[in-house]
Amino acid sequence: MEATLNIHTSTGDYPVFIGDDNFKNARDFVKGKCMIVTDSNVEPLYLEALKNELKGIQVHSVTVPAGEKSKCKERLFEIIDELAKYEFNRQDTVIALGGGVVGDLTGLAAGLYMRGIRLIMMPTTLLSMVDSSCGGKVAINHDTGKNMIGMFYQPVAVIANLKTLLTLEDVQISCGAAEMIKYGCIYDRELFSILDDRENLLLPSTLQRCIAAKDYYVTRDTLDKGIRMTLNFGHTIGHGVEKATGLLHGQAVGIGMYMETLMSEKMGITKAGTANKIKAMLEKYNLQHSVSQDAEWKKYLFHDKKGAEQGITFAFIKDIGESALLLVPYSDLEDLL
Numbered sequence: 001m002e003a004t005l006n007i008h009t010s011t012g013d014y015p016v017f018i019g020d021d022n023f024k025n026a027r028d029f030v031k032g033k034c035m036i037v038t039d040s041n042v043e044p045l046y047l048e049a050l051k052n053e054l055k056g057i058q059v060h061s062v063t064v065p066a067g068e069k070s071k072c073k074e075r076l077f078e079i080i081d082e083l084a085k086y087e088f089n090r091q092d093t094v095i096a097l098g099g100g101v102v103g104d105l106t107g108l109a110a111g112l113y114m115r116g117i118r119l120i121m122m123p124t125t126l127l128s129m130v131d132s133s134c135g136g137k138v139a140i141n142h143d144t145g146k147n148m149i150g151m152f153y154q155p156v157a158v159i160a161n162l163k164t165l166l167t168l169e170d171v172q173i174s175c176g177a178a179e180m181i182k183y184g185c186i187y188d189r190e191l192f193s194i195l196d197d198r199e200n201l202l203l204p205s206t207l208q209r210c211i212a213a214k215d216y217y218v219t220r221d222t223l224d225k226g227i228r229m230t231l232n233f234g235h236t237i238g239h240g241v242e243k244a245t246g247l248l249h250g251q252a253v254g255i256g257m258y259m260e261t262l263m264s265e266k267m268g269i270t271k272a273g274t275a276n277k278i279k280a281m282l283e284k285y286n287l288q289h290s291v292s293q294d295a296e297w298k299k300y301l302f303h304d305k306k307g308a309e310q311g312i313t314f315a316f317i318k319d320i321g322e323s324a325l326l327l328v329p330y331s332d333l334e335d336l337l
Contacts, residue, residue: 003204007134007215009154010222016134016158016211018204023053029120029157032092033058037079037106041066042098042124045167050097050122060086064105068242068249071105071140073149079109083117093118096155099125099172100132100249104147107138111153119155124164126176126202127250130183130210133158135218135228145300146239152223165202170286175250177201177285178234182257183213185278186233189321198284230323233315234260240300241291254287263336264316269326271319298337 002019017025023046034057038047043063051059062082064070083094094117096106103121110119121133139150165173180201184192191209194200214231221228238256242249258278264270279289291297301312311329318324328336 008219030093036061038097039066095120100128121155121158129160131179178250178254186323240297244297258289
């Protein structure tokens with residue numbers, strides 16, 4: 001069984017396929033030559049299976065080391081160099097086969113090379129299926145912060161093969177759950193209730209609700225200058241925690257959601273007790289909710305790309321399923337944290 005949704009953007013719409021054994025769908029969107037970019041964890045599991053579905057097409061591949069460290073300029077130009085080496089042009093296609101790191105890195109390479117080459121996202125982690133593969137945010141990291149060098153570049157299709165989730169470690173499932181909890185917090189109260197039963201986490205219908213939530217914001221604000229910033233709930237503190245501690249993205253976002261909600265409760269924005277509801281949900285998925293105040297994450301917070309001269313725009317929630325954007329002055333942050 002396969003479900004198809006559409007992501008709507010200011011530059012056009014594209015389909016998201018959710019199903020089992022659906023690598024074959026890639027053939028419908030590949031034009032010209034194809035470059036598959038994957039990582040050292042995914043390559044031995046799925047690269048040959050995808051190549052088999054693309055028989056008759058000239059296919060090349062690049063494998064980067066698994067992990068966040070690959071979101072760097074060296075790996076970015078490694079991909080671009082390979083595209084140039086094999087004389088790819090704007091009628092050819094790049095496929096990102098992997099999790100969020102591969103998707104972000106490959107998407108940026110595809111957007112930069114010849115000012116844009118066809119891109120297919122094929123996410124293999126739960127987190128990338130429900131979040132990073134959809135919406136067109138692509139980036140690499142910089143010493144001063146996460147995703148500091150990037151752009152908006154939309155794929156022509158997203159193909160999520162649910163069978164790839166069977167080979168994930170439990171911690172990766174937990175990281176995906178964090179982003180799904182986020183959607184429940186900011187937009188979909190019923191989804192938050194659905195996630196209270198762990199048996200519902202990997203149901204196609206649950207993933208569909210998450211992607212539909214993502215589309216709600218992308219449709220209304222493709223370039224992330226207004227309401228789409230709501231999707232940053234948990235990420236403002238979370239990115240700093242991730243950079244400072246080495247925790248995985250979903251783990252850090254879980255901490256960010258709880259700590260940001262403590263802040264907004266303290267400010268009187270959020271219904272009392274909401275942070276405890278988030279804490280209980282995080283614990284259900286083996287996610288921690290706090291980090292030492294002595295960690296260096298605060299210094300990265302002040303370099304957050306959502307910062308302005310006056311302060312940082314936070315995505316807060318008033319209650320589960322109801323969100324609000326608020327500029328918090330730098331002068332208030334230290335006391336609130």
